Structure formats: C-alpha cells, structure tokens
Amino acid sequence: MGYRLTRRSLFSAGAGAAAIGLAGCATQAPSALAAETRGAFPPEPAGKSLFGPAAGLALLSRNENPYGPAPSALRMIASSAEKGAYYTNDEAVKSLASLIADRHGVSPEQVVITTGSGEALSALALIYGPKGPIVAPRLFWDTTALYAAKLGMATIVRIPLTDDMDMDLAGIDAAITPETGMVQLCNPNNPTGIAKPGSIIRPAVEKMAEKTTVVVDEAYIELVDDEAEMTCIPLIKDGKDVIVTRTFSKIYGMAGIRVGYTVSSAETAEKIRNTLMSWTPCTSIAAAIGCYDDHAFVSYSKSKIVEAREMVTTTLDTLGLTYLKSQTNFVYFRSGLPANDLAKAMAAEKIAIRGQYMDYTPWSRVSMGKIEDVDRFCKALPRLLNA
Numbered sequence: 001m002g003y004r005l006t007r008r009s010l011f012s013a014g015a016g017a018a019a020i021g022l023a024g025c026a027t028q029a030p031s032a033l034a035a036e037t038r039g040a041f042p043p044e045p046a047g048k049s050l051f052g053p054a055a056g057l058a059l060l061s062r063n064e065n066p067y068g069p070a071p072s073a074l075r076m077i078a079s080s081a082e083k084g085a086y087y088t089n090d091e092a093v094k095s096l097a098s099l100i101a102d103r104h105g106v107s108p109e110q111v112v113i114t115t116g117s118g119e120a121l122s123a124l125a126l127i128y129g130p131k132g133p134i135v136a137p138r139l140f141w142d143t144t145a146l147y148a149a150k151l152g153m154a155t156i157v158r159i160p161l162t163d164d165m166d167m168d169l170a171g172i173d174a175a176i177t178p179e180t181g182m183v184q185l186c187n188p189n190n191p192t193g194i195a196k197p198g199s200i201i202r203p204a205v206e207k208m209a210e211k212t213t214v215v216v217d218e219a220y221i222e223l224v225d226d227e228a229e230m231t232c233i234p235l236i237k238d239g240k241d242v243i244v245t246r247t248f249s250k251i252y253g254m255a256g257i258r259v260g261y262t263v264s265s266a267e268t269a270e271k272i273r274n275t276l277m278s279w280t281p282c283t284s285i286a287a288a289i290g291c292y293d294d295h296a297f298v299s300y301s302k303s304k305i306v307e308a309r310e311m312v313t314t315t316l317d318t319l320g321l322t323y324l325k326s327q328t329n330f331v332y333f334r335s336g337l338p339a340n341d342l343a344k345a346m347a348a349e350k351i352a353i354r355g356q357y358m359d360y361t362p363w364s365r366v367s368m369g370k371i372e373d374v375d376r377f378c379k380a381l382p383r384l385l386n387a
C-alpha cells in the first residue's frame with residue numbers, strides 16, 4: 001500500500017514557502033547550510049539515532065507503531081510548520097476537539113486536547129492525588145501516578161492482580177474508601193495486554209464511580225477487536241464520574257508528535273484544562289486533525305499490528321511458551337529466562353525488548369514493530385532459548 005511519503009513529495013505538496021524559508025536560512029549560517037544538505041539533521045553519534053531507532057536496531061520495547069504517522073498527518077505537519085512562528089490558534093485546538101467530540105457523541109467542551117495522554121494522566125494525578133490515594137491494579141502504566149507521587153502529591157494503593165494476571169475489579173472496588181483520590185484503570189492494560197470486555201468493565205466502573213472518580217486509560221483501545229463494545233465513554237454520557245484518556249501515539253503512530261485527549265464531564269474538563277502545563281505544538285494539532293478520520297490508514301495500521309502479533313503468538317505457541325492474550329501492540333510472555341536476561345540476550349542481537357517490571361521476573365514484554373523486525377525477534381527467540 002502506498003503509505004510512504006518521500007521528502008520530495010512532502011515538499012512539493014504545497015510547501016513552497018517552506019522551501020523558500022530553507023533557502024533563506026542557507027544564506028545566513030554555514031552550519032545551517034551543512035545541516036540542510038544532510039537533510040537538516042546534525043550528525044548522529046555512532047550506533048545511535050537522534051530520531052527513531054538506530055540503524056539495524058529492531059525497536060520492540062516501547063509500544064510504538066512504526067507504520068505512522070499517516071501521510072495525511074505528515075502533509076498537515078509540513079503545511080502547519082510554515083506557521084510555526086505563531087502560537088497554536090485556539091481555533092485549531094477547537095477543531096480537533098470537535099472532530100473527537102463528534103465521533104464520541106459528546107460536546108466539544110467535554111474534550112481536552114493534551115500533549116500526549118501522558119500529560120492528561122499527569123494532570124489527573126495532580127488534581128486527584130492530593131485528595132487521597134490513587135487506587136489501581138498492581139501492574140499498570142504507572143508513570144504518571146509515580147510522577148505525582150515523587151512530587152509528594154499522591155500515593156498509590158496497588159491491588160494484586162488475579163492469578164491469571166488480570167486486574168481484580170472487585171478487589172479495586174473493595175479498596176475504595178471515602179479518602180480515595182481516584183481509581184486508575186488501564187483497559188487494555190499495559191504491560192499485560194489483557195482487555196476487559198465492556199460487559200465486565202462498564203458495570204464495574206459504574207459502581208466504583210458512585211464512590212470516587214474513575215480514570216480509564218484507553219491508550220490501546222483502537223487496537224482491540226471491538227472498541228465500541230469496550231470503551232467506558234458511554235458512562236460519561238450517562239453522567240457518571242468517569243474520565244477516559246486516549247492518545248494518537250498508538251494506532252495513529254504519532255508517539256513522537258505528542259497528542260492525547262480526555263473525555264469527561266464539561267466541569268471536569270475545565271479542571272483538567274486549568275492543570276495542563278504545556279501548549280501542544282501547532283504541528284501536532286495539525287497532524288491529529290489530518291489523520292483522525294483517515295480510516296484507510298487506521299485499518300492498515302491495525303492490520304500490520306495484528307499480523308505482527310500473530311507472528312509472535314505463533315512463535316510462542318510453537319515453543320510451548322505461556323503468554324497472555326493480547327488485544328494490543330505488545331505481548332507479555334514467559335520465556336523461561338528472567339526478563340532482564342532475555343532482554344540482554346536480545347540486545348546483543350540488536351533487538352530491543354522490555355526488561356523486568358517490578359518483581360514480575362519471568363515475564364517479558366515484546367512490542368509489535370515493523371514486520372521484518374518482529375521476524376528477527378521470532379527467529380532469535382528459539383535460538384536464544386536453545387529450543
């Protein structure tokens with residue numbers, strides 16, 4: 001499929017002013033001229049890369065999606081960059097919020113655009129953390145709760161996973177007290193990849209939301225088999241005290257571009273807006289507007305992720321290894337080696353996978369990347385395990 005956009009097509013697609021700007025720079029600084037002839041990037045340290053994976057590295061450790069950004073996003077980045085002298089217009093942010101609101105059947109006031117969903121989750125931890133503990137599954141994407149904890153603005157109460165590594169919704173519900181600051185869930189969960197169906201998560205979240213604010217991090221939800229069935233956004237429309245966070249980093253392959261959003265009540269949205277720390281770049285907002293409704297790209301992106309995931313699970317099945325059923329772009333599995341040992345052995349083959357989480361020593365996580373990189377992982381695994 002023709003999703004690659006070359007530098008030439010990017011600059012010829014209506015970016016004439018950018019080309020004029022580059023020529024202007026070249027007359028001013030020799031170092032800038034040298035940079036332009038190299039493609040505007042400074043030299044890269046040996047074996048490293050300034051942007052994206054270093055040459056020859058199969059980057060399968062960070063749940064990125066190498067099939068993005070969509071050409072529809074890249075074109076918008078190029079044309080909005082020409083206006084990079086100016087702060088992002090409110091109109092651009094409102095247009096993106098309206099697109100998102102339309103799709104979810106909420107009002108634009110209920111949508112807050114953030115610089116990655118990480119910013120939204122950090123803001124939520126700062127808003128609700130000082131009220132009382134953040135109650136969460138023992139294993140979840142805890143970076144933002146830890147951020148607030150390190151600032152002394154939150155504590156985390158971690159509820160043990162079930163025997164099958166799933167989040168224990170009944171246990172989380174039982175741990176809520178009048179002092180609880182908020183509940184934070186991640187569906188599908190990271191790093192387990194397990195997705196809770198809507199028929200289970202929605203009633204559980206509804207019950208919790210009668211007692212406290214519930215944040216549901218849906219960073220990977222566009223990758224699941226049936227997103228509409230699983231999302232907790234309908235609870236927000238029913239007036240429940242629920243906040244959903246989403247991102248352009250995963251299905252849209254824009255992790256480095258940094259756009260996320262929240263859906264909540266309009267009142268909560270205002271609190272989130274007041275807590276944000278940055279202004280999302282105009283290029284990022286433009287990219288998100290460009291690709292949000294690019295359904296052809298989204299289904300292409302998803303099909304590549306599913307193809308890669310099937311390669312991984314087929315390999316694990318052949319080796320008789322245990323893994324959790326994932327509906328995401330990563331798989332959590334037991335290789336028989338401690339996770340850090342396997343990550344080290346893979347690193348020697350220039351394949352990056354995640355090391356150990358907490359005390360979950362036997363569990364390794366591999367992310368879906370380019371098909372050829374996932375193929376390298378699938379070939380290296382039996383060799384490294386002497387299987």
Ligand SMILES: Cc1ncc(COP(=O)(O)O)c(C=O)c1O
Nearest residue numbers: 116117118141190219247249260
């Ligand atoms: C579950 C989950 N939520 C949120 C994020 C933050 O993503 P971003 O800030 O790029 O939207 C990540 C990043 O990997 C994640 O795994």
